[in-house]
Amino acid sequence: MQAQEYDAIVVGSGISGGWAAKELTEKGLRVLMLERGKNIEHIKDYVNATKGPWQYPHRGGRTVAMEELYPVLKRDYPLNEKNLDWWASDRDAPYTEVKRFDWYRGYHVGGRSLMWGRQSYRHGDLDFTANAREGVATDWPIRYAEIAPWYDHVERHAGIAGTRNGLEVLPDGQFQPPIPLNCVEEESARKIAARFGGARHMIHSRVANATLKLPHRNPCQFRDACWLGCPYGGYFSTQSSTLPAAAATGRLTLKPFAIVSEVLYDRDAKRATGVRVIDAMSSQTTDYKAKLVFLCASALNSTWLLLRSATDVWPGGLGSSSGELGHNLMDHHFRIGASGRMEGYDDKYYYGRRPAGFYIPRYRNVGRDKREYLRGFGYQGSASRDGWSRAVAELGIGGEFKDMASEPGQWRMGATAFGEMLPHHDNKVTLDPNKKDKWGLPVLAIDCQIRENEHKMRKDMGVDMAEMLEAAGAKDVSVYDGDYAPGMGIHEMGTARMGTSAKNSVLNKHNQVWDAPNVFVTDGACMTSASCVNPSLTYMALTARAADFAVNELKRQNL
Structure with a gap:
């Protein structure tokens, strides 16, 4: 197996992954960003962004054949011919529904940052203190005052109108x-x-649609076609914002078609050493080494990775020592x-x-x-x-x-x-030992209900x-x-929550895995409670904050 070494590896290229790549490269680190799906280049690959309804064979709708190929996606609006190519295949990447859970994923560079609703709100102290105040689940290890400067930081770059x-x-x-x-x-x-x-x-509405010009981006054109990609860069996405910033440093390596199958862990050093990657096209396996690993693959996929990692040390996976890995799944x-x-x-x-x-x-x-x-x-x-x-x-x-x-x-x-949705221990994900995806990897079994x-x-x-x-x-x-089922909000949260001790959580206040302090999880998996506002802005702020902490700890040789 070929081994290549970087300062940091970022798994996933969506909202959190893009921010991790930007912050880490701008702080001087050589970063490898791994994306399991294909590349989508800004502007060039927004092939339907300017089409009219009459230019689609089925006027932008869906067909019976599409419904047969996408039995989960057909349950809601994502199944249509306008951007179907941007949603993960139900057949190639299935999952098991112990109870109904509508999991809509985007496996490509940019992930769901290309299709998100862009509603961008801060969590306040009412949210960060709720669990402790009401005796629910476990307390957040941070308060609003600690994250407020990072909200400021990401809002200025993302361009939030409000x-x-x-x-x-x-x-x-x-x-x-x-x-x-x-x-x-x-x-x-x-x-x-x-x-x-x-x-x-x-x-x-407070939305990530710029109304003033930003680097790499022009103001929103009021086309309301954001989910097809914006040639003007009017809304925040990895492609329009964080990826060009990271690329400008000359320290970013982006590898699409790279499925990370596990985090590699040194039980003696008690540190991750890198990740193992399966080439989605050739199935060839490669190990990549790094001093830092940021898991930003989306809530359930980051947890899937942890469940598969370091099982020779912890049968339940890396970060499972508290008994909380995979648990406390939430949506809106x-x-x-x-x-x-x-x-x-x-x-x-x-x-x-x-x-x-x-x-x-x-x-x-x-x-x-x-x-x-x-x-x-x-x-x-x-x-x-x-x-x-x-x-x-x-x-x-x-x-x-x-x-x-x-x-x-x-x-x-x-x-x-x-x-x-309250965090509930029995709302959970596990590995299904009996079902595999296209690449022979075990899939997630999801057991969640309101x-x-x-x-x-x-x-x-x-x-x-x-x-x-x-x-x-x-x-x-x-x-x-309407016909709501968990997952339909496309706001999966929890399953690797932050907490106040290694006994009640997977991550500490800096988004570090308690059991491997050079592994950071900054996507929706880290959420301790859900609030009722859209969560993506909080992912951005937590990611920028964790990246700053990680680089400083690296300089102090603590990682």
């Missing part, structure tokens, strides 16, 4: 000018604030909310296609509000006018049909709630939104509760 609102429940950040609310949202925000005495707030439960018709704005329209709308931060179990469940939820939504497709079901053919289709329809407004606390919360999540819509003047308000 407004400072002075809300304790949702800390302010380093924002570019916001993506504007439209007239219906602005008026609704005023009415909701008045109706609920300032206890509920409809604010601008959603697909519940409300919508209604907004009257009185028929002479108003809007410009472009915004990639964001409004956000309503958590207000339940905040201050004096007490519910029969723990934690809370926030809403993401928007107001808009119906488009031409509304005419299809109402009219047949002819001039009347064309006239209706050419005019904007009625205004509607709605929002979906995203609720916090529980009583989440079910109680969901009752408020629908009713509350209907109440706010009615306060805003909406008519014909209806509540919807």
Whole structure:
């Protein structure tokens, strides 16, 4: 086997991996970034970014053949012909559902940073202290004050558009000018604030769509086609932001089609020595050596790697000595909310296609509000006018049909709630000894479900939104509760959590594996609790913070 040596190895090239590569190379380290899938080059490989619906064989939809090839992906929006190539194959990389879990993955350079929803919010002390305050799971080993400077750091580079609102429940950040609310949202925000005495707030979405020019990136063009890749670099992705920064140092080596099968561990030194890699095309195996290993392969894949590593020392894998590796899996439960018709704005329209709308931060179990469940939820939504497709079901053919289709329809407004899932030891992943993937590697078995606390919360999540819509003047308000299963939020968290001691967690406060201090896990696997806000900004901040710590420890010869 061929051995090659670097200062640091980064496994995965998504949001966390891109940040690890950027920070480590800019601090002087020679970095090898390994990605199990193909390369996607910025701009050149965004082949569908400027296509119209009429340019697709099936108008951007799906076919029966696609559904047969992607039995998991077909459960939701990822299955479509516009960017199907960016979602992992259900056949090549299967997994076992002990209970239903919709796992949507992106195996290519950039990972899901190319397809993410870009909602970017900070966790606050309400989140970092929740477990300790309520006696749930284990305490976070950090507080907001420790991570706040790193939120500042990543926000400035990522380009977060938003407004400072002075809300304790949702800390302010380093924002570019916001993506504007439209007239219906602005008026609704005023009415909701008045109706609920300032206890509920409809604010601008905070999104990683730049509204001002950044290095390597132009401002958002209001095309709302982010999930196809942005030729302008309008939104944050590995390709548009962290990868060019890392490459500019001359210290980055990127290897696609490199499946990391295990972390190599020296039981005498109690350190990782590198990783073992299977070439996805030739199946040839290569060992790479490094002083540091950053696991950023996404929550479940980083844990899969740990479960397969150092099993000669710990049968449960590297980091399993606490009994928590693979446990405490979380997602955000959603697909519940409300919508209604907004009257009185028929002479108003809007410009472009915004990639964001409004956000309503958590207000339940905040201050004096007490519910029969723990934690809370926030809403993401928007107001808009119906488009031409509304005419299809109402009219047949002819001039009347064309006239209706050419005019904007009625205004509607709605929002979906995203609720916090509590960390529960029995929500877990394990290795399935009986099922293998295309490369002969064991797959994950996922055993996860929402529980009583989440079910109680969901009752408020629908009713509350209907109440706010009615306060805003909406008519014909209806509540919807969709077919949610864990995983659908695409916010997998936990399974290698941070904690206060080696007895209650896999990682310490610096994202180091207790059992191997030169191995860092900075993606969603590290999360001790979920909050109710989108987690990617926290992954960025924790990754930058861990990289800074790792380089300093390396200089002190502690690693």
